[in-house]
Amino acid sequence: xxxxxxxxxxxxxxxxxxxxxxxxxxxxxxxxxxxxxxxxxxxxxxxxxxxxxxxxxxxxxxxxxxxxxxxxxxxxxxxxxxxxxxxxxxxxxxxxxxxxxxxxxxxxxxxxxxxxxxxxxxxxxxxxxxxxxxxxxxxxxxxxxxxxxxxxxxxxxxxxxxxxxxxxxxxxxxxxxxxxxxxxxxxxxxxxxxxxxxxxxxxxxxxxxxxxxxxxxxxxxxxxxxxxxxxxxxxxxxxxxxxxxxxxxxxxxxxxxxxxxxxxxxxxxxxxxxxxxxxxxxxxxxxxxxxxxxxxxxxxxxxxxxxxxxxxxxxxxxxxxxxxxxxxxxxxxxxxxxxxxxxxxxxxxxxxxxxxxxxxxxxxxxxxxxxxxxxxxxxxxxxxxxxxxxxxxxxxxxxxxxxxxxxxxxxxxxxxxxxxxxxxxxxxxxxxxxxxxxxxxxxxxxxxxxxxxxxxxxxxxxxxxxxxxxxxxxxxx
Amino acid sequence: xxxxxxxxxxxxxxxxxxxxxxxxxxxxxxxxxxxxxxxxxxxxxxxxxxxxxxxxxxxxxxxxxxxxxxxxxxxxxxxxxxxxxxxxxxxxxxxxxxxxxxxxxxxxxxxxxxxxxxxxxxxxxxxxxxxxxxxxxxxxxxxxxxxxxxxxxxxxxxxxxxxxxxxxxxxxxxxxxxxxxxxxxxxxxxxxxxxxxxxxxxxxxxxxxxxxxxxxxxxxxxxxxxxxxxxxxxxxxxxxxxxxxxxxxxxxxxxxxxxxxxxxxxxxxxxxxxxxxxxxxxxxxxxxxxxxxxxxxxxxxxxxxxxxxxxxxxxxxxxxxxxxxxxxxxxxxxxxxxxxxxxxxxxxxxxxxxxxxxxxxxxxxxxxxxxxxxxxxxxxxxxxxxxxxxxxxxx
Numbered sequence: 068x069x070x071x072x073x074x075x076x077x078x079x080x081x082x083x084x085x086x087x088x089x090x091x092x093x094x095x096x097x098x099x100x101x102x103x104x105x106x107x108x109x110x111x112x113x114x115x116x117x118x119x120x121x122x123x124x125x126x127x128x129x130x131x132x133x134x135x136x137x138x139x140x141x142x143x144x145x146x147x148x149x150x151x152x153x154x155x156x157x158x159x160x161x162x163x164x165x166x167x168x169x170x171x172x173x174x175x176x177x178x179x180x181x182x183x184x185x186x187x188x189x190x191x192x193x194x195x196x197x198x199x200x201x202x203x204x205x206x207x208x209x210x211x212x213x214x215x216x217x218x219x220x221x222x223x224x225x226x227x228x229x230x231x232x233x234x235x236x237x238x239x240x241x242x243x244x245x246x247x248x249x250x251x252x253x254x255x256x257x258x259x260x261x262x263x264x265x266x267x268x269x270x271x272x273x274x275x276x277x278x279x280x281x282x283x284x285x286x287x288x289x290x291x292x293x294x295x296x297x298x299x300x301x302x303x304x305x306x307x308x309x310x311x312x313x314x315x316x317x318x319x320x321x322x323x324x325x326x327x328x329x330x331x332x333x334x335x336x337x338x339x340x341x342x343x344x345x346x347x348x349x350x351x352x353x354x355x356x357x358x359x360x361x362x363x364x365x366x367x368x369x370x371x372x373x374x375x376x377x378x379x380x381x382x383x384x385x386x387x388x389x390x391x392x393x394x395x396x397x398x399x400x401x402x403x404x405x406x407x408x409x410x411x412x413x414x415x416x417x418x419x420x421x422x423x424x425x426x427x428x429x430x431x432x433x434x435x436x437x438x439x440x441x442x443x444x445x446x447x448x449x450x451x452x453x454x455x456x457x458x459x460x461x462x463x464x465x466x467x468x469x470x471x472x473x474x475x476x477x478x479x480x481x482x483x484x485x486x487x488x489x490x491x492x493x494x495x496x497x498x499x500x501x502x503x504x505x506x507x508x509x510x511x512x513x514x515x516x517x518x519x520x521x522x523x524x525x526x527x528x529x530x531x532x533x534x535x536x537x538x539x540x541x542x543x544x
Numbered sequence: 545x546x547x548x549x550x551x552x553x554x555x556x557x558x559x560x561x562x563x564x565x566x567x568x569x570x571x572x573x574x575x576x577x578x579x580x581x582x583x584x585x586x587x588x589x590x591x592x593x594x595x596x597x598x599x600x601x602x603x604x605x606x607x608x609x610x611x612x613x614x615x616x617x618x619x620x621x622x623x624x625x626x627x628x629x630x631x632x633x634x635x636x637x638x639x640x641x642x643x644x645x646x647x648x649x650x651x652x653x654x655x656x657x658x659x660x661x662x663x664x665x666x667x668x669x670x671x672x673x674x675x676x677x678x679x680x681x682x683x684x685x686x687x688x689x690x691x692x693x694x695x696x697x698x699x700x701x702x703x704x705x706x707x708x709x710x711x712x713x714x715x716x717x718x719x720x721x722x723x724x725x726x727x728x729x730x731x732x733x734x735x736x737x738x739x740x741x742x743x744x745x746x747x748x749x750x751x752x753x754x755x756x757x758x759x760x761x762x763x764x765x766x767x768x769x770x771x772x773x774x775x776x777x778x779x780x781x782x783x784x785x786x787x788x789x790x791x792x793x794x795x796x797x798x799x800x801x802x803x804x805x806x807x808x809x810x811x812x813x814x815x816x817x818x819x820x821x822x823x824x825x826x827x828x829x830x831x832x833x834x835x836x837x838x839x840x841x842x843x844x845x846x847x848x849x850x851x852x853x854x855x856x857x858x859x860x861x862x863x864x865x866x867x868x869x870x871x872x873x874x875x876x877x878x879x880x881x882x883x884x885x886x887x888x889x890x891x892x893x894x895x896x897x898x899x900x901x902x903x904x905x906x907x908x909x910x911x912x913x914x915x916x917x918x919x920x921x922x923x924x925x926x927x928x929x930x931x932x933x934x935x936x937x938x939x
Contacts, residue, residue, distance in 0.1 A: 164831045304632065350778075405609065431691070434689070486695060495695070
């Protein structure tokens with residue numbers, strides 16, 4: 068303890084039980100662990116020293132950004148060292164001409180775009196938590212957001228990173244210049260959920276703001292018509308910047324927060340098309356026609372920036388608004404092929420009925436990333452368990468439809484049990500090789516992603532029972 | 545030396561079988577797709593067998609509504625594009641030699657063409673990969689949907705790994721809708737800083753070209769090609785704005801090319817990536833073209849038929865030419881590499897005659913994270929049997 072205090076200062080070390088509580092979970096509060104201590108370094112050098120000391124002391128390290136993750140990725144393992152990076156929030160430099168920017172990991176996502184806006188630039192990935200989530204966390208989770216259909220995910224916008232390895236060595240992955248020789252380790256890092264090392268600096272690609280953006284809100288009699296509209300728009304060759312769908316329960320939740328500005332219907336599509344003025348005039352008009360063709364009841368186009376922002380605020384507040392409808396809910400993040408949206412939504416409704424719970428759907432329709440919210444009341448007997456089961460069936464439905472268990476929230480602790488539904492043992496073993504190449508002793512974020520503890524055997528490529536397994540201390544499979 | 549064995553497996557299962565046997569016999573293996581990029585990297589230190597992927601040519605799955613296609617690795621880029629085109633789609637990768645280059649090969653080299661400016665390189669469109677490992681096991685990474693963060697991003701690591709981690713047997717790719725109209729504009733007589741200014745002016749104007757390349761002419765000036773693509777109405781309107789940008793006027797105002805002239809321009813822009821016996825690339829920042837040109841002057845002066853193309857929004861230069869005397873050419877390469885690295889970039893060799901190779905490593909000094917790369921290779925291929933010595937640092 069004293070030695071960690073000596074590195075970062077006593078004020079940046081937390082070990083009193085009542086203060087540690089705040090760090091027991093991320094945005095999935097039912098997954099909790101009690102860290103041994105929390106350390107909040109302010110610089111790369113401090114991170115290096117902390118990591119070295121933790122390594123020498125045999126302490127596992129769990130990194131944490133703003134704690135907004137939805138998969139328990141920042142959930143501490145009991146007794147671990149929780150490394151909070153929120154005090155490393157310098158913007159190091161901005162190179163507008165080359166569309167590059169270097170930041171520390173604690174910089175908040177939205178602050179980047181705010182800083183760039185006066186120059187006519189922005190940072191594209193926009194997770195719904197952009198106002199508080201950190202770039203370091205975005206790198207860990209390969210965060211998406213509503214606008215990644217057209218502009219890509221964090222992995223498309225992170226060009227380089229400085230990484231502190233388990234032994235304290237600092238390495239550069241990628242960089243401001245494209246295609247650095249060697250394996251694309253930056254590609255491996257993004258989305259690795261804090262299991263490879265501690266990111267102390269990130270080089271981002273920044274984008275010029277589009278000439279214009281048009282927002283369109285279309286209402287539909289049901290999600291089937293809304294799903295058909297999405298298919299028609301995509302088939303027409305339009306690539307909307309974002310295209311979001313909400314069903315009746317989700318709309319009702321948003322209405323309870325936003326009031327009458329939101330319509331009282333069974334399905335809504337909220338869409339942005341952006342680009343040059345010439346392009347957007349065409350795509351906005353065409354998208355409107357296609358919505359009507361698919362059976363839209365009403366089309367709303369915001370007449371002011373404020374109105375547009377209100378529409379998007381409604382969408383982005385959907386999760387929080389759900390609290391008005393139900394005391395508890397489970398957020399799922401499964402992905403399905405876009406063409407199967409209508410069918411899968413019907414299946415989800417059937418599952419909800421089967422398990423006797425309500426499921427709200429608010430999701431990124433353009434890329435088939437569903438966010439079913441399974442509502443339940445923990446105070447009622449067995450309801451939590453039924454919700455849990457329903458939620459598991461939804462994940463399996465996504466996988467059997469050719470999709471994924473998670474589109475942007477990450478696996479973390481929450482979905483580790485489902486990894487085996489999507490990947491074979493060989494697949495998981497191969498992934499583990501990647502991890503072991505960076506962190507052979509699995510010091511960073513242990514217990515995440517993989518369904519069972521995986522160790523870095525001394526004979527790569529062949530399964531070797533670990534001594535602890537032989538002695539019965541751990542199990543597999 | 546015993547003759548090199550050659551194999552042409554017809555399925556992923558046959559590849560797995562072959563790799564399992566090869567593991568038992570400890571054969572060192574090279575994998576060949578279309579053979580368009582065999583010069584990339586160093587020559588393998590030794591091979592016992594080569595595996596041709598050309599019979600891996602099945603389309604595994606294509607759901608046009610989802611704009612996703614799964615193909616075996618031996619399919620050529622041209623065939624994939626023809627197939628996608630029937631559904632009004634394409635893969636946003638316009639790498640050279642499409643009729644020969646295979647998808648597996650393009651993934652192995654991290655391929656791209658001028659449209660990378662809009663669509664990214666193949667790494668950015670690669671959703672999933674099936675890898676036959678050195679031990680013969682078949683591993684899948686990624687998925688079949690555009691958005692997926694389940695587990696580590698194996699496809700990213702496989703992209704650009706030059707067959708040193710396993711045989712790329714199947715790939716899943718994101719497709720895009722074909723644009724309704726393409727229009728190419730040419731600006732001649734720009735100097736290097738003029739090219740940078742033109743790039744910045746297009747961006748200031750919020751025009752979004754899908755390609756922006758500059759081809760060096762014989763007078764040390766550049767011929768800039770700008771391609772706008774999208775819906776007809778949008779392209780026409782953007783075209784009018786583009787033609788008014790003063791920064792695009794070099795010796796004369798920019799001109800819109802006919803379809804035939806445009807095709808010929810883009811073909812010429814490809815030759816620095818396909819012609820001659822020596823080919824290299826320099827990666828730098830987009831604003832560094834004036835420096836890049838300076839670094840390359842001594843090299844270009846020593847090459848027969850030397851040529852250069854610059855991908856202006858990406859900061860990538862491709863240079864080709866035929867070296868006469870290998871020594872001074874290697875020296876010019878080394879000094880250009882030194883300058884590029886000093887400025888934060890890199891120079892890699894895509895093809896070279898043996899006499900030049902003997903003087904210079906294809907990749908240059910070890911990257912900062914080489915220890916991790918080396919560990920990675922060790923875990924995927926502990927006996928170093930896959931393309932040994934071809935990759936960075938002899939991996």
